[in-house]
Amino acid sequence: MSDMLDMIIESSNRIFKDNCTKQLLDDAEDGNFAIDLWNIIAESGLSSIALPENKGGAGGDFIDAFNILKLAGKYGLPLPLAETLIAKWLGTELGFTFSNEPVTFSIQKDDNISFKMTGDGYSIAGEAKDVPWASAAKHILLLGKSNEKDVIAFVPLDNAKIIKGKNLAAEPRDHVIFPNILANGLSLREVNCIDISEKSIHLLALAKSAMIAGAAEKVLALSLFYANERQQFGRSLHRFQSIQQHIAVLTGETTACLTAANSAIYALQGGRYEKEIPLAKMKLSESAGVIAMAAHQLHGAIGMTYEHMLHHMTRRLWSWRDEAGNEAYWGKKLTKLIMKDKDSSLWEILTNDKQFTKVEE
The missing domain is CATH 2.40.110.10 (Butyryl-CoA Dehydrogenase, subunit A, domain 2)
Structure with missing residues (x-):
């Protein structure tokens, strides 16, 4: 974590909040690339975070970068920020140089x-x-x-x-x-084909996990606002027990998402990811479906309308759940790693910082 994390988060939040409007997301769905917003992101250094300054980057570390991606998920940023960052991280290690344009x-x-x-x-x-x-x-x-x-x-x-x-x-x-x-x-x-492909999918899985966590925060906020604003039978929706149950589910799952994502982000910064990222993506992918279902049940018919913001977030949850490996994919991968470790008990594997040996598919 860099010394400027709070400032980076504040600046990123302001950029995304001011620009990621419902209209921008609608336009992006129609195939209009938000070039003006991309230029703002590039000029602010967000598209080259966690790259050394002597290699054209903005400095910072993985904790900074994935917290930015969490905010990108929260506001539904319709731009290839995660893909550009990962391509730059991998490419810079191999000696390639990049401009400020989006890459994949x-x-x-x-x-x-x-x-x-x-x-x-x-x-x-x-x-x-x-x-x-x-x-x-x-x-x-x-x-x-x-x-x-x-x-x-x-x-x-x-x-x-x-x-x-x-x-x-x-x-x-x-x-x-x-x-x-x-x-x-x-x-x-x-x-090495195996090493580079494994590293890329782990980075992408963590990016999707961070973005799911951010989107979950937004879905929870939308749900709380609607439950407090909407009146039914003379009472606010949040006073009904069934609605309270949906809110409890949303709050619990969102908290779990943030905890799992943050744990994996800090693990990656510490040089570990073989166990932590699969565990995080498994949890985040599973929670994505639960959160989307609870939010739509709470909102009812209005949440299904195109004019409402909810669908922009829940469709992202459903999409990112499967991308970079769903919970079944990472569950199988993690099982192979655990089964190969003959020297540790399951409890030791789950609670220690012990790293696995790579397993080829």
Whole structure:
């Protein structure tokens, strides 16, 4: 945690609160990229947080960055902030440099991307599916193979064919096709495919966890406001026992989300994540469904209308629940790690800071 965390949170909260209006979210769903807001975010340094200043970053650490992403989730930020940060973190470690433009990444070991040297550059062939925000990005951090070696490159998307898609929250999830496009001056970095793909999905899982926690806070706030404002049979809704039960569920699950997300964020900053991030994503994904259900039951029909803000948040909860691995995915992964540890009891594994050995799929 940097010394300026409170100031960073205050500044980020002000930017998101002032700009992430219902109209902005509606416009984003119609395919309008919020370039003015992106420029504000980039100029403030939020899109390069947790990167060293001597490498073009804004400084800070993972605690700063994921607290910003928590706020992004709270206000439903319709921009690729998480994807840009993760691409920059991974790419900077490999020696790539970045501008302030939005970028994305596709680091999946199952993708069939090939780089073939041709003259001054490389011919790129293959497809990457469900790439977040590819239609809004200028470059993509891309995992592939060259001469039977696993490599990563920072690839321009100018000549790629992009088939636009969306998740349930209407955020871009695109199919990117590279039909033997030529990229001159491309630089490749040899990597370990397993290590880089595992690191990327863990970072993305924590990003989604932080964003779910933020969205849960917003859903709780919307629900409390509605329960206090709405009158039924001469009484405020919050005076009815069934409504109080929904509020209790929302409050408990939101608190659990924040606790799990914060625990994983601090663990990552301390150099640990093999156990903490899977546990957090499992909890946050499970809670996302519970929170969305309770909020819609509390709001009734009005919460289903497009004019209300609630659906923008609950559709994000449902989308982020499945992205970067749902609770079943991380449960299986965590089970493999636990079963491989022959020297510790389950209690020791859950309560100690002991780290696991990587398990290949």
